[in-house]
Amino acid sequence: MSPTQTAQLMNGTGLARRIIEETAARAARISQRTNVVPCLATVLVGEDPASVTYVRMKRARCAKAGITSRHVGLPATTTTAELVDTLAALSQDPGVHGILLQHPAGEHIDERTAFEAIAPEKDVDGVTMHSFGAMSFGLPGFVSCTPGGIVRLLDEYDVDPAGRHAVVVGRSAILGKPIGMLLLAEDATVTYCHSRTADLSAVVREADIVIAAVGRPRLIRGEDIKPGAVVIDAGYNPGNTGDVDFDTARSRARLITPVPGGVGPMTIAVLLAQTVDAAARQLGVQGR
Numbered sequence: 248m249s250p251t252q253t254a255q256l257m258n259g260t261g262l263a264r265r266i267i268e269e270t271a272a273r274a275a276r277i278s279q280r281t282n283v284v285p286c287l288a289t290v291l292v293g294e295d296p297a298s299v300t301y302v303r304m305k306r307a308r309c310a311k312a313g314i315t316s317r318h319v320g321l322p323a324t325t326t327t328a329e330l331v332d333t334l335a336a337l338s339q340d341p342g343v344h345g346i347l348l349q350h351p352a353g354e355h356i357d358e359r360t361a362f363e364a365i366a367p368e369k370d371v372d373g374v375t376m377h378s379f380g381a382m383s384f385g386l387p388g389f390v391s392c393t394p395g396g397i398v399r400l401l402d403e404y405d406v407d408p409a410g411r412h413a414v415v416v417g418r419s420a421i422l423g424k425p426i427g428m429l430l431l432a433e434d435a436t437v438t439y440c441h442s443r444t445a446d447l448s449a450v451v452r453e454a455d456i457v458i459a460a461v462g463r464p465r466l467i468r469g470e471d472i473k474p475g476a477v478v479i480d481a482g483y484n485p486g487n488t489g490d491v492d493f494d495t496a497r498s499r500a501r502l503i504t505p506v507p508g509g510v511g512p513m514t515i516a517v518l519l520a521q522t523v524d525a526a527a528r529q530l531g532v533q534g535r
């Protein structure tokens with residue numbers, strides 16, 4: 248591709264809409280067959296405005312897809328032990344099929360301990376060690392939603408990671424690490440970068456597929472994008488800005504996700520789809 252051409256945009260909004268429509272149809276079939284409506288429990292500690300908005304958005308999408316949601320709002324003073332008790336009770340509750348703990352849960356909370364209180368069969372956000380292990384071994388289970396969404400987006404645009412060099416910038420447990428494992432499972436050669444990586448630009452320049460998962464506005468510069476590369480920007484920073492300098496990157500990339508409208512909508516779509524999968528399994532009916 249010549250540098251004067253611009254990349255094709257990867258439309259996450261459109262694909263997410265289709266996944267949610269398909270999920271709504273599956274939810275309706277389950278409800279008809281079992282008289283039970285799939286249910287997602289959302290748990291929020293405190294009232295951080297961004298988290299409140301995220302939870303509200305997720306619940307609104309659930310409602311549109313025929314999934315009920317049960318919200319558990321806990322005070323900011325909630326301890327790790329109290330949060331664990333709440334999550335353990337929801338894990339035992341047959342009326343709840345999926346559990347989402349909105350994170351960050353607060354600095355005083357031991358988030359790993361809290362996540363581990365979610366029963367694996369209800370871990371529709373894919374945050375437990377069990378889910379990460381199953382995903383890494385290629386066994387059935389739930390994937391972390393944003394990485395799961397990225398894989399579906401790549402598939403939609405016929406990007407086959409096999410034999411490609413994928414550079415993942417970021418190594419968080421919910422995003423960087425799992426997307427690297429999913430790409431590895433699809434036979435990509437994966438390099439992880441992080442805050443201690445020496446000469447990030449040099450590594451990114453070698454990438455056929457760039458996954459930006461950092462949370463630093465425009466950290467990845469267009470001049471470092473290999474011509475013809477596929478660029479996935481999972482970053483979401485204030486002012487609707489991604490981790491990639493979109494304007495310069497799009498003149499070198501072959502495919503690129505916009506921010507917003509790329510990875511973001513896919514995350515919620517995967518959450519809803521996995522909630523319906525969980526309900527189908529727990530109710531013993533066909534989920535497809």
Ligand code: NAP
Binds near residue numbers: 416419447463
């Ligand atoms: P995180 O837990 O803060 O992790 C950030 C990662 O970036 C860390 O691994 C960190 O390295 C690395 N990093 C920081 N500065 C760097 C630098 N200068 N060069 C290279 N690597 C650097 O963040 P996260 O939860 O993974 O989220 C990352 C971004 O994705 C955020 O913008 C977030 O809003 C967005 N996000 C979007 C969605 C969605 O639905 N679209 C979902 C989740 C997250 P160290 O490990 O060395 O500290």
